Amino acid sequence: MTAILECKHLTHYYGKRKIYEDLSFEVPRGRILGLLGKNGTGKTTTINILSGYLKPRAGECRIFGENIQTMAPSMRSRIGLLLEGHVQYQFMNIVQIEKFYSAFYPGQWRREAYYELMNKLRVAPGQMIARMSNGQRSQVALGLILAQNPELLILDDFSLGLDPGYRRLFSDYLRDYARAEDKTVFLTSHIIQDMERLVDDCIIMDYGRILTQQPVARLLGTLRRYTCRVPEQYVPDLPEEFYHPSVIRGRMETCSFLPPADVERRFAELQVPCTDLTSELMNLEDAFIGLTGKY
């Protein structure tokens, strides 16, 4: 599959603080890819680099094969951008904002897609965006992206500030649209449950690096949580293939991509004093916590 978006060897620092080093990933055409990471791991930094609002210390990002930093202005019409918190021009109302944006996308603007969503909102046409709730604002931002009808959508923390109903509405609408129209989506969210319903592939980031990039179905089909009984004073010192082992009241918990038989064999080799070893598959939120740890 052709990569619509590719980042190679990205390195970025804020002052002396390293955000990440040598980060590479790509998003194939027609896939919905979610970037998952704890606060401060560089999700928004990545979005800022991708949307051209941050120059990385090293490395480059290409969208549709063009370097973002030198991209022709017309290429931006093929990219839909949703800023964190569904930021839009607060001083406009829903009619003015549609009129404003439509002028920039002649031939591709789908006015009816925008108004279809706006009609569901039941807001007065003259109501300023500044006086709308977060949920309503999210629908305005989504409506504008749907009307723009871009090939690639870059969405920064789309669930920020939304109640469960609006979160579900946003993610379902987006998923149906992306699948039906073969759109490529790159998104971040701090609410992992929403991602599970929406994304095909995920990148899980830890501080300064990518822990894993793979289809969500494969991740959830291979990553297991292992629990077993260990002596109270046991301090786990396991190799890297076991993520974040912890012992609480004589019960050890860790995550691994290894199948149960291999884990049993490795524990025996490592002389882990464990009994009652059990394994289970997890949902995306548990998988995320399993890989990144609770702290």
Next chain:
Amino acid sequence: MLKAIFYKEWIKLRWYMLLALIVTTAVAGYCLLRADRAIELRGAGHIWEVMVLKDAVFIDLLRFVPLLAGILAALVQFMPEMQRKCLKLTLHLPCPQQRMVFAMLAAGVAMLVACFAVNFAVMTAWLSAVLPAELVTNVLSAAAPWYLAGVAGYLLAAWVCLEPAWKRRVLNLAVAALIVRAYFLAPVPRAYNDFLPWLALYTLALSLLAWISVARFKAGCQD
């Protein structure tokens, strides 16, 4: 596309510009009424004499009003862009970014100049009725740098407002204050006469500063 940018700036600025027009015209009108009263009390001859011998212009109250109007216009126009980094939306539009930024500035300058032009028209109309042409020119030439300061104040405030880092904003503010000083060096008639075209060019050149702030915003500069 430029029409759409003007439309957006118009939405932001229209009510402020109406207010600015009313306030600046009201202050200009008040200055003229004061001069009118002085003419009634002392006679036109005496006032002409004072204007010629003592370089009085009778519109001193107006001195910093255009500057204030310009600064506030920039704040009204660019604060919403910087609020929650809304400027990213503007810069993401499929239009050359420099063209977009300069179109935004051009929209602001055009509205400000229209407002100032009304002030000048009111002053010219009233002064021409009570003063000889030379004295009218004296008054208007004294006011011209103040109005140019209004445009400069707008462009400099835009520069400060669009700057993404607070430390740099403070530095820009200090530099802007020094630049604005050049417009208020000699509050007497015809002091800037030969220099006025250069001052106008210098004022327009200040628009380039805003692009420096936008370039820094794009590079992700922050405190």
